[in-house]
Amino acid sequence: MTNHSISLPSPAKLNLFLHITGRRNDGYHELQTIFQFINVCDQLDFTTTNDALVHILPAIKGVPLEENLIYKAAQALKPFAKNEAFGANISLKKRLPMGGGIGGGSSNAATTLLALNQLWQCDLSTDALANIGRHLGADVPVFVRGNAAFAEGIGELLTPVEPETPFYLLVKPDCHVATGQIFADKYLTRDTPPIRIAHALKLSGQNDCLEVVKKHNPEVNEAFEWLQDYGDVKLTGTGACLFIAYNTIEDAERVRASVPKKWQTWVCQGCNVSPTHLALNQWIKKQKSLRLNSELSKPDE
Numbered sequence: 448m449t450n451h452s453i454s455l456p457s458p459a460k461l462n463l464f465l466h467i468t469g470r471r472n473d474g475y476h477e478l479q480t481i482f483q484f485i486n487v488c489d490q491l492d493f494t495t496t497n498d499a500l501v502h503i504l505p506a507i508k509g510v511p512l513e514e515n516l517i518y519k520a521a522q523a524l525k526p527f528a529k530n531e532a533f534g535a536n537i538s539l540k541k542r543l544p545m546g547g548g549i550g551g552g553s554s555n556a557a558t559t560l561l562a563l564n565q566l567w568q569c570d571l572s573t574d575a576l577a578n579i580g581r582h583l584g585a586d587v588p589v590f591v592r593g594n595a596a597f598a599e600g601i602g603e604l605l606t607p608v609e610p611e612t613p614f615y616l617l618v619k620p621d622c623h624v625a626t627g628q629i630f631a632d633k634y635l636t637r638d639t640p641p642i643r644i645a646h647a648l649k650l651s652g653q654n655d656c657l658e659v660v661k662k663h664n665p666e667v668n669e670a671f672e673w674l675q676d677y678g679d680v681k682l683t684g685t686g687a688c689l690f691i692a693y694n695t696i697e698d699a700e701r702v703r704a705s706v707p708k709k710w711q712t713w714v715c716q717g718c719n720v721s722p723t724h725l726a727l728n729q730w731i732k733k734q735k736s737l738r739l740n741s742e743l744s745k746p747d748e
């Protein structure tokens with residue numbers, strides 16, 4: 448019997464560096480970045496229903512259902528469901544802070560596309576899912592594809608890469624960065640020369656948004672100054688989260704213990720394959736073996 452439920456982790460990402468190389472005619476900025484996943488995750492549980500509706504519990508405070516990226520992803524996939532009566536009950540354990548530059552919303556959208564593609568028997572390819580994801584947010588495709596990647600364009604042109612996978616201390620200053628405000632600042636660096644992929648893996652992690660983010664968000668500035676004594680501090684995305692790479696988990700934990708309690712902290716590790724895909728592949732394998740067993744146990748006709 449086919450299982451009609453699936454539980455998947457929905458991980459955060461880091462931008463190991465972020466260059467802004469230009470601005471398009473529509474105002475969007477062209478970037479070069481490396482996305483790497485980390486093993487800090489939300490958890491999403493999906494169960495198929497036959498009422499054609501999508502329920503999400505609990506609601507995210509401050510995010511109406513129609514704006515929740517989980518709901519938007521489900522609605523975008525609905526026309527491809529094998530049966531139009533298919534709906535879903537989705538439960539969300541939210542652990543990733545919003546507006547932190549670690550992509551929790553985009554990750555949730557991608558996890559939803561991947562899960563419901565299976566449960567609703569849409570049978571869409573990864574390319575097709577990434578294309579749907581692109582319209583939900585610039586960072587959704589990398590979470591759909593599930594490989595650490597060098598990204599260009601506005602984040603949709605992806606080449607898989609395998610950067611080192613150190614331990615990270617991740618720190619969230621107590622503020623919410625408005626991405627639009629950062630990209631609208633006239634002092635933002637927008638003319639970093641484009642680099643080649645081989646060069647990208649050797650970079651030390653410059654983020655062109657850093658100075659503008661610090662200017663608009665004194666909390667990020669304060670955390671950045673504090674952390675500088677403990678390693679090479681980097682900003683992910685447009686922030687607010689900052690991170691430092693360490694060779695051992697003990698080093699990361701030692702620094703974490705002394706971080707002021709007003710900032711949220713995590714110790715985690717870089718992952719070049721998304722935890723969503725590891726769990727999804729296990730689930731697919733299990734479904735195949737369940738199907739095989741049920742066929743073998745059918746009486747001969």
Ligand SMILES: C[C@@](CO)(OP(=O)(O)O)[C@H](O)COP(=O)(O)OP(=O)(O)OC[C@H]1O[C@@H](n2ccc(N)nc2=O)[C@H](O)[C@@H]1O
Nearest residue numbers: 474475476548550584585586601602626627630684685686
């Ligand atoms: C720059 C990144 C890197 O990961 O930052 P984070 O969101 O992770 O911090 C993302 O690609 C962010 O993409 P996305 O999350 O889709 O951006 P949004 O919040 O929709 O962007 C808000 C606004 O910022 C501007 N914007 C955004 C992305 C971009 N490449 N150029 C832009 O100029 C646009 O004006 C847009 O309306």
Ligand SMILES: Nc1ncnc2c1ncn2[C@@H]1O[C@H](COP(=O)(O)OP(=O)(O)O)[C@@H](O)[C@H]1O
Nearest residue numbers: 514515516545546547548549550551552553555
């Ligand atoms: N399921 C979701 N999880 C997180 N944020 C969501 C979700 N759905 C919609 N959003 C909206 O998307 C915004 C960006 O969220 P998120 O991707 O977590 O941050 P960032 O882009 O800074 O990494 C949030 O501030 C919130 O308003």
